[in-house]
Structure formats: structure tokens, C-alpha cells
Amino acid sequence: MTDERDPAPAGFSGPRRALVLTGATLVVLLVGAAIGMLITTARVDRAPSAPSPESVDVGFAQDMQVHHLQAVTMAGIARDHTTDPEVHTLAFDIESTQLGQASEMAGWLTVWGRPELPDAGRGHMAWMTGSGHGHGDATTAAGGSARMPGMATTEELNRLRTVSGKELDVLFLQLMLRHHQGAIPMAQFAADRAGTGYVRDLAQKILSGQTAEVTLMTTMLAARGATPLPPPN
Template sequence: MLVTESMSSDEPAASTPGAGSVEVGFSQDMSVHHLQAVTMANWARDHSTDPSVRQLAFDIASTQLEQVGRMKGWLMLWNQPEQGVGEYMTWMKSPTGHAHQPATGAPAGDAPMPGMATTQELQRMRSLSGKELDVYFLQLMLRHHQGGTEMAQYAHDNFGLDAMKALTQSILVSQAAEANLMTQMLAERGAKPLPAP
């Protein structure tokens, strides 16, 4: 039996989020989104020769893997599957009730969510080395963070659970700092972010 506690004596107990809720949908979809970032970061960490790129990649993989663990733990406690059934991001609703379309646009190619890399982009990243790998990794990860940030902001604004608000606040802060760093690292390498889709 799951025990819920209220935040104060005059506030009702929080209910367990169910299928279709922002909490469950975000946890399922952001886990998928984060795991692609972990995969890309691990590749860059293991194949880059640039210490600053390797350190950034290590930090991203470590942070996002820990966050995936939290989200999957919540899903287990809520008796919800680790992955949703059907289309991604149906939990992001506009005021009209239609699926929200993030400003970064629709996913490109076979990418399931905004910011995610396509199969072809991942293959290209794996084919590169040296500065070309570093630049392309930074470009892909910057775009990845931008898509994830929009998802986290929407969830943060629509959650009812304090623990989840704390997680999305952490995501927003860390990814904003990393996005600024990646933009700076790209400029130092004479490169620019990828164009918006």
C-alpha cells in the first residue's frame, strides 16, 4: 500500500499519479530522452581526445543517468510501465487540449522527441574523430538540451508533486548551465549551434 503525506495539515493528501498524467508521461518520455543523451555522452567521453569535452560528457552522462533512476523509481512506485504506450509527449497539452508543440519544432527524421538525434545523426557522430567529433557532439547535445528543457519547463509548470518540481528545477538549472558552456565551447572551436529544425 502506498502511503501519501500531505504538505500541511490543511492540504489534502497528494494522490498517486495515473496513466495519462503529466507526472507519468514526463517520467516515461524524459527517461527515453535522457538515455539518448547518456548514450551520446558516453560515446564522446570514450572517443574524444579533448579533456574539456570528455569532462562535459562525463558530467552529462552521470547527471542524467541519476535522474533516469529517480524517474523510473517513481514509475515503479506508481505501478506504471517504464515506457508509455502510443505516441510520445501526449502529456504536453495546449490550452485547447491538443498536443503541445515545443518551440524547437517537431522531431526531425526518426527522432521521437524534440532535440533528439536521428539514427543518421548518431551514425555520423560515431564515424567522426578529433575536432569534428567534438564539434558535432556539442552541436547534437546542445540541441538535445534545448528540446529537453522545453519538456522540463512544461512539466515543472504543470506538476502537483514537490519531488517532481525539484527534479525539473534541477534539470532546468543544470541544462541551462551546460547549454551556455556548450555554446561557448562551440565558439572556441569556430563552430555554431545546429540550425533550428
């Protein structure tokens, strides 16, 4: 009996089928990223001037890109190893959406002539100084933080790579839920205060999308008899 959910060509099985599926997924993600970069360049080229290095626009693009890329990593692990169709769908959606958004933000920074990472001495989230939001780990002298709220530790990522079955599904949902909870205040701040229209627009999309996914993942955890991790500081 053929599994109707299996998109691999007839006659492909085992490792060969996995290779086909992985290759197809990479093509989809890379094409999406390339399109995002082209759209970004067209938008930024119409902007009157590049935002300053200390602006909300630049800080948000630098930090949210880093935040997104860790989510892409976690989602890729879950997509490759889960046997739960609901978790697989969510992981693929997060991976593809956040890779495209990270590519768009990288495009902004390239056209603005700004580095993709914040200055090491400044740290993350210095652009939110005075906002009243938590800044994760230790604060730098410039008011930023060494690690953004919601980010998984190296130990947590290594554990996600080694577990399987229900344990994998629950850990992925817990880590991604906390990850989203850390990103939402960042997106809200940029949606309210970024000086560039297309930056505010993307921040609002991130805010809306991740808020909805927080509700979904909370429900999915409850259905699997698990609870969320403590929210980030």
C-alpha cells in the same frame, strides 16, 4: 613524465589501462543509479497516491527518461573517444547526471505501477498538448509525437560513432546542445504543472542544469570555430 590527469594505477598502459578506466567509470555510474533508485523509492512511498496515467507527472517521467537515455548514449561515445579534456569532462558530467536522473524517474514509474514508456498510440509529449510548445516529428491521433524535440536521428548517432578528433567534439557539442534545447520546454512545463512536489523539484533541477550547459556548449562551439545546429521545432 607521468600525466597527472591519468588516474590509472602505475604500470597500467594501453588497452589494460583503458579497461581499468572504463570499469571504474561504470562502477561510478551504476552506484549512482542504485542510490537514485533507493532515494526514489523512499520519496514515492510517502506519496498519498500514484499519479494517473494521463498526468503531467507520469508523462514527464516517461518521456524525459527516454530523452535522458539518448543523452547518456551520446555522452558515453564522446567520453570514450574524445581527446579534448574539456569535452571529456562535460561528457562525463552529462552522462553521470542524466543516468542518475533517469534512474530516479524509472523508480517513480515502478512504484507508481506505470510503464516506463508511453502508450505507442498516444506517442510522446501528449501530456503537453495545448502547451504551445513544438512536438518534434509527426503528431499522433492522440496529440503526441513520434519523436521528441532535440532527439538525434539514427544517422546522426551512427556518424557520432565514426568520427574522431575535432569533428567528433564539434558534432557531440552540436547534437547535445540541440538535445538540451528540446528538453528545456519539457522540464519547464513539468516544473510548473506537475502535481507531485518531488517531480517538480527534479524538473527544476533539469531546467537549471541544462540551461547552464546550453550556455557552456554554445561558448565551447564558438571556441572551436563552429556554430550550433538549428534549434528543434
